[in-house]
Amino acid sequence: MASGTPVREIQEETNCPICLEYLTAPVTIQCGHNFCRGCISQYCETWTEGDYDPLCCPSCRARIRKGAFQSNYQLANIVEKIKQMDFKQGKENLCERHGKALDLFCEEDRETVCMVCWRSPQHRSHTVLLMDDAAQKYKERIQAHLKTLREDREKLLGLKATGERNCQDYLKQTQTERQKIVSEFQQLQQFLEEQERLLLAQLEKLDKEIVRIQNENVSKLSEQISRLSELISEVEGKCQTPESEFLQDVRSTLSRCEKGKFQQPEETSGLSQRVTGFSQKTIVLMEILGKFKDTLPSELERKRGEFFGAHRQANVTLDPDTAHHDLVLSEDQKSVRWEDTQQQLPNNPKRFDAAPCVLGCEGFTSGRHCWEVEVGDGPYWAVGVARESVGRKGGISLSPEGGIWAVERWGDQFQALTSPETPLPLSRAPSSIWVCLDCDRGQVTFIDAGDEAPIFTFPPGSVPRGRIRPWFWVGTWGSQLRLCP
Numbered sequence: 001m002a003s004g005t006p007v008r009e010i011q012e013e014t015n016c017p018i019c020l021e022y023l024t025a026p027v028t029i030q031c032g033h034n035f036c037r038g039c040i041s042q043y044c045e046t047w048t049e050g051d052y053d054p055l056c057c058p059s060c061r062a063r064i065r066k067g068a069f070q071s072n073y074q075l076a077n078i079v080e081k082i083k084q085m086d087f088k089q090g091k092e093n094l095c096e097r098h099g100k101a102l103d104l105f106c107e108e109d110r111e112t113v114c115m116v117c118w119r120s121p122q123h124r125s126h127t128v129l130l131m132d133d134a135a136q137k138y139k140e141r142i143q144a145h146l147k148t149l150r151e152d153r154e155k156l157l158g159l160k161a162t163g164e165r166n167c168q169d170y171l172k173q174t175q176t177e178r179q180k181i182v183s184e185f186q187q188l189q190q191f192l193e194e195q196e197r198l199l200l201a202q203l204e205k206l207d208k209e210i211v212r213i214q215n216e217n218v219s220k221l222s223e224q225i226s227r228l229s230e231l232i233s234e235v236e237g238k239c240q241t242p243e244s245e246f247l248q249d250v251r252s253t254l255s256r257c258e259k260g261k262f263q264q265p266e267e268t269s270g271l272s273q274r275v276t277g278f279s280q281k282t283i284v285l286m287e288i289l290g291k292f293k294d295t296l297p298s299e300l301e302r303k304r305g306e307f308f309g310a311h312r313q314a315n316v317t318l319d320p321d322t323a324h325h326d327l328v329l330s331e332d333q334k335s336v337r338w339e340d341t342q343q344q345l346p347n348n349p350k351r352f353d354a355a356p357c358v359l360g361c362e363g364f365t366s367g368r369h370c371w372e373v374e375v376g377d378g379p380y381w382a383v384g385v386a387r388e389s390v391g392r393k394g395g396i397s398l399s400p401e402g403g404i405w406a407v408e409r410w411g412d413q414f415q416a417l418t419s420p421e422t423p424l425p426l427s428r429a430p431s432s433i434w435v436c437l438d439c440d441r442g443q444v445t446f447i448d449a450g451d452e453a454p455i456f457t458f459p460p461g462s463v464p465r466g467r468i469r470p471w472f473w474v475g476t477w478g479s480q481l482r483l484c485p
Contacts, residue, residue: 181200235253322392338474363388409429
């Protein structure tokens, strides 16, 4: 008869992948692997939020969440028993009825029998296998089920990850639509306020629906993953036991393996169609508004006059003390261009030393102000406003998080710098831009100086109180910015 599982193999199953010792206070992470609580906690502490590499499982490199551990008390008990076991090989179990060795296995009844049982009327007509042959046969079947269970678990993990990504994508799309809607309705103000609230409410409802379905799916998937992990752990442990013990309740094991199938969560494809449908609705609305504006040119001219009349035109000049050493200012401090030859300039605390930026001399703390910047057809530039305290040394974040509110042209892309990772794409890059700052409302608006069409608005409350200055970024390859009189 085949011997029991070798000690080395059992020890490997109960060892921590990090310290390679017996598991102490074992915990299970999202991907299903087990570690000592202390080992995985120390491993997670070495990773901090914002690192370039994501936090991953030390065994399979799947992404995990910091501190998301589940105590595995069943595995802890197994480890303690293994420590105390004598691991005697070749020990036989005896038949309770006949006192003989249970070295046969009845396939019809799926139970271990002795030679006397086999010859009895109860089993005489049944197919009987030797213990090691039966163990090998059923181990192969169990291993096949284990493979299916593991594949099911991977599918569930993939569905969970895909659902989370889709949720974020949908929310980003709804955020894009929100910005478009706000930008359009700002031109019609009170007349279209009711429509604006209606569309934003629909978007909010869609946001909640996306989050609700995702949360339900995550909950269901997590529950199924947990059940599958427990079943896999139990079946794997069962496969490591001696043949006689392994075959005693193999019927129950097979039954639970065959029933351990996962249920497909609620599909989110309908949400994608709804988000896309809302985008189409927004496009149609913009076309209608465009036709409506054409029928009311005098009203639009009046509104534009009110807008620019409320903003005082500022005589902005560039501050040479803040200019990066690759930027060359004109004598009147009204234009700036990038040069490949580095200038020998004093490294004062005000100067940008890494990003090719320059600030305006003027600072604003209240009121409404605007200035026109000629950007031309240069491929790399950005214009906007920045806090007085914006970082000057080393790398800076070109976003509201870094104290900068601006629009940017980067090659063929024209975008609003709403976040460091995902700038908001805009339709077209003009040749000249009005930058309009409302300090009292905390708002910045960018307008095409050619046709006075709105480009983008950082909504009210975006810009905090404090001294705000004009901000300019000039990239390489011939980009130049000029402040118009």
